[in-house]
Amino acid sequence: MKVLGVIVEYNPFHNGHLYHLKKAKELINPDYTVAVMSGNFVQRGEPAIIDKFSRAEIALEMGIDIIFELPFLYSIQDANGFAFGSIGLLDKTKIVTDVVFGSESADIKTLDIIAETLYNQPEDYQILLKKYLKKGYSFPNARKYALIEYFEQNKILSKEQILIIEKSNDILGLEYLIALKKLNSKIIPHTIRRKGSDYNDENFIGNFSSATAIRKLWKEKKYELIKNAVPFKTFEIIQREEKLGKGPIFIEDFELSFLSYLRTLSRDNLKKYYGVNEGLDQRIIEAAKHTNTIKELYHNIKSKRFTYTRIKRTLLNIYFGITNELIENINNTGPQYLRVLGFTEKGRELLSVMRNKVEYPIITTPSNYVSIIKNIERDLKNKRKMWNIDKKTYFKMIEYDFKSTNVYSLYYKNKEYSRYELDKKMKIIYRKGKI
């Protein structure tokens, strides 16, 4: 049995995503396809434009059999943490055989050689990395220059080959490969070339627009252009969510809350939060006092050493009180549960296969999150089943999922939806019938 795994954000699901999914299926010819998807906050350090429930609903319609939620704590981390969480989750399903990711290079061989180096961290490489960090380069750049110099010495890869890791999807792909190695996973990685716009391209370029471009179109209410760039189901749900007063949600909606909170902080409080180092604390505190928009805040914090996404993610870490200690811990343990946001009729079969294999709980009713642990403890006591869970981390991790949804839901335009803990109230999405 072949099960294809993909790692996605679908923010929102567009024609490029559909193309990628189709190509990936052609390549693997899987019996089932599952996805791990970011929840209400995404890796670029922003809220998703529509909530995870709606995004899961679309994905099930477009050919994913089970949608797992990437725990919030991984979804807003750098490529390294994001990849470790999502690959870890796929690995823990115990049924995923292949993972396919899109990349600019589509050169799995080169990526794998680089991944091997980054995984093994040979001493020569480490020295070079330190050299470039000392020069004040951001981590991604320091790593790039260190790799170029390292491979120049041993002549395995050319400079041009290394430069593929300048592209965001190649970088992410690299981290997926490293994570697979770390986990000693049996999942086979594949990559296919990304079609259409660059991830960050703000300009609309026809039927293959990037998610960034589509979000911009939505902000500008250019619905006809969105319609051309997304499957009909996406368009339908975009319209529904707007009518309900839920989406679209932008980082600008968080502007006053973020700035206000940042202005309460002192420099000495900040260093405990993940990502706050190398003087970023001072830059954040100062910038917050003198800006009145979030865009300007990012701009004023920005320096050669800190990329925009790094800044955005770090601000979320601060806001949610995510400490170094917590991230170090979860980057050790990996996901502690497999939360299912939705599944198809076909996906249901796969879930029952999974249930006999997994060593971490499959969560379909999050409001039961406490009793799930009680049952696991009973199993462990009776030696009825093998579980691998770290209880303390489990609670932290899922409570952060709940928190992130509770915060997100406050920013729906229709505040009626803000009154509930939606993670505990929403029913799992089940899509009946053949796709």
Add this chain to the structure above:
Amino acid sequence: MKVLGVIVEYNPFHNGHLYHLKKAKELINPDYTVAVMSGNFVQRGEPAIIDKFSRAEIALEMGIDIIFELPFLYSIQDANGFAFGSIGLLDKTKIVTDVVFGSESADIKTLDIIAETLYNQPEDYQILLKKYLKKGYSFPNARKYALIEYFEQNKILSKEQILIIEKSNDILGLEYLIALKKLNSKIIPHTIRRKGSDYNDENFIGNFSSATAIRKLWKEKKYELIKNAVPFKTFEIIQREEKLGKGPIFIEDFELSFLSYLRTLSRDNLKKYYGVNEGLDQRIIEAAKHTNTIKELYHNIKSKRFTYTRIKRTLLNIYFGITNELIENINNTGPQYLRVLGFTEKGRELLSVMRNKVEYPIITTPSNYVSIIKNIERDLKNKRKMWNIDKKTYFKMIEYDFKSTNVYSLYYKNKEYSRYELDKKMKIIYRKGKI
């Protein structure tokens, strides 16, 4: 030389305040009158309706010679902390001879007997207090019943006499008297009867409306009714501030920011903040998840044990990260500086008298707050002058003043005023000429 001190919020300055000031001056016949005033946040646990700069401006016009700012950390504490900070500040001016406060009873004798008991805390009283706290009464009520039973036993005061401390101004007055005793202050306390509405009366009742009623009128844009209830200068500045896009500021403006932040918190993080005990943490966390307005939040947290103002103040403590440790410390040290928001021509003479007497810095240019300490350290080294300052507390205290202004300023309607650290940018208010 007689110097009258008054403790005020002037939120905003109205006819009742003018009446009180006139009566106090008639009673004392002072050479000078100074006031200690809350800054941008007031004791009821809310932002002031117009900022401290405007309120100081009005007060100078109405007959106050120097306006000192009560440090933020005291201004949002319970009657006990508020009184200790404000009486402490007046005491540290070294020139205030008399303090006059308004009270419902105007019975300084009874208040003083009760204050003496609360200051000395005789063992019999302590046992009674514990008994009523155990029964689940809020602290003010437990104290009231304990006092009634205590004085019933020794027959010094009747139940009716004790019941005067049910009124908010008598309670505050009581705390002023206790603070004077604690500080062994030479300032002589007096009280006069409050004219007009109760502090909390929301209904407009003619020319003597409470500040609460006036704020409500402003919310409803009933300018003509405000005009009748405040001196012309107040009315003028209310109109100016609204035109500038600064005031009025209501707690509702903070709604989304507060709720959003509260939803990021965990119960185990909360106990370190001042006022969070007796299960209040659990009530706050739960209420925040299920409410979408701040009024409803207060309502859902409310219980017999927690008064509304207690809840409101505690939420500010949480938002600003004000810990038990910090409040215990400042309730030991008292104010570490005398920040002047404004003064009249007459007040200027008094300031120069003060300068030779004080053991804490008089701050007229807050942006110099670091160099002020450097100068003090030089003085101490050269034994040129006696200073009593605790450096660490000084920095904490004034940085919280800055933070509170920086947060407050974000909620001006005209966000142009949000771009500055106003405490460092605004010039001190100087009112030339005779009043």
